Amino acid sequence: MNRFAFAAAVTLAAVLTSGPLFAGVKIVSENTDLATKKVTTDTILLDANRLRTESDDGRVVMFLTDGGRNRMVMLDKTKNQYQEIDEQTMQQMAQQMSGAMAQMEAAMKNVPPEQRAMMEKMMKGKMPQAVAAPSKTVYTAKGSGSVNGFSCTKYEGMRGAEKVADVCAGVPAQLKLGTSDMQIFEKMREFSSSLLSSLANSPVKISVPTGSFEAGYEGFPIQKTDFANGQPTRRGELKSITRTNFTDADFSLGDAKKVEMPMPGGPQGRGKQR
Numbered sequence: 001m002n003r004f005a006f007a008a009a010v011t012l013a014a015v016l017t018s019g020p021l022f023a024g025v026k027i028v029s030e031n032t033d034l035a036t037k038k039v040t041t042d043t044i045l046l047d048a049n050r051l052r053t054e055s056d057d058g059r060v061v062m063f064l065t066d067g068g069r070n071r072m073v074m075l076d077k078t079k080n081q082y083q084e085i086d087e088q089t090m091q092q093m094a095q096q097m098s099g100a101m102a103q104m105e106a107a108m109k110n111v112p113p114e115q116r117a118m119m120e121k122m123m124k125g126k127m128p129q130a131v132a133a134p135s136k137t138v139y140t141a142k143g144s145g146s147v148n149g150f151s152c153t154k155y156e157g158m159r160g161a162e163k164v165a166d167v168c169a170g171v172p173a174q175l176k177l178g179t180s181d182m183q184i185f186e187k188m189r190e191f192s193s194s195l196l197s198s199l200a201n202s203p204v205k206i207s208v209p210t211g212s213f214e215a216g217y218e219g220f221p222i223q224k225t226d227f228a229n230g231q232p233t234r235r236g237e238l239k240s241i242t243r244t245n246f247t248d249a250d251f252s253l254g255d256a257k258k259v260e261m262p263m264p265g266g267p268q269g270r271g272k273q274r
Contacts, residue, residue: 022245022248023243024045025045025046025047025241025242026043026044026045027044027046028042028240029236030042031234031235031236032235032236034235040056041055042055042236046181048180049065050062050064050065050066050251057078059077060073060076063187070086071084072084072085072086072191072192073085075256080256081256081258082256082258082259083258083259084258089261137159137164140155140158141217142155152169152170152223153168153169153170153217162227162230164228165227166225166232167225169217169220170220171220172220174219185220221236222238223238
């Protein structure tokens with residue numbers, strides 16, 4: 001066998017052992033902390049049913065819709081652990097928290113006022129507290145722009161009277177993508193909104209990732225600058241979009257251990273081998 005035939009055989013063997021290939025998109029972005037000038041990189045892999053975002057610090061967020069079950073997976077590669085959220089988990093957490101609070105209120109109902117006040121003071125800060133939802137960010141189009149060779153539409157994000165963001169977003173055609181390439185982002189956003197809505201009247205407040213863009217402007221953020229107290233604090237920029245092929249291994253958790261979401265009134269985060 002000559003060296004060219006040997007190389008082809010090795011390549012074919014690698015493809016066969018790694019599993020079937022799936023056409024997808026790879027998106028690379030850079031984020032800059034404007035105070036420290038520290039730059040980090042985010043890499044997004046996506047296909048029709050799956051999305052994976054990985055940061056330099058080893059944090060991975062995956063949104064998976066395969067098997068007919070939508071779920072968000074948060075993997076910490078530095079600890080080799082992951083947590084998983086789906087609609088059932090969030091509803092169970094909300095129900096258990098409501099039950100725990102009802103039991104506490106019932107137990108304190110007949111307690112003398114002085115003792116009740118003392119117990120409430122002791123419990124303050126130990127139970128998750130309901131947090132008012134932040135006011136909605138309203139985005140207003142401010143003309144067209146271009147970032148790193150990508151055309152985009154500029155938006156200004158205001159939360160009440162405070163400016164919180166500048167965004168330049170591109171629709172799929174401007175990114176040389178098809179509409180179907182971005183559908184997984186919309187599914188992820190709908191999933192996140194559904195989870196948050198289910199917890200609207202619950203004391204359980206959990207930060208749920210909403211993907212790389214949010215409601216209020218059209219398209220993918222080619223550049224986004226966050227503001228606090230009128231000053232820019234962070235800037236993210238799209239660097240490249242390429243079409244590539246993935247295997248199931250690209251969305252695998254490997255041998256990471258599952259850590260259950262903390263349930264009120266129950267065991268906290270016992271590791272379970274996947």
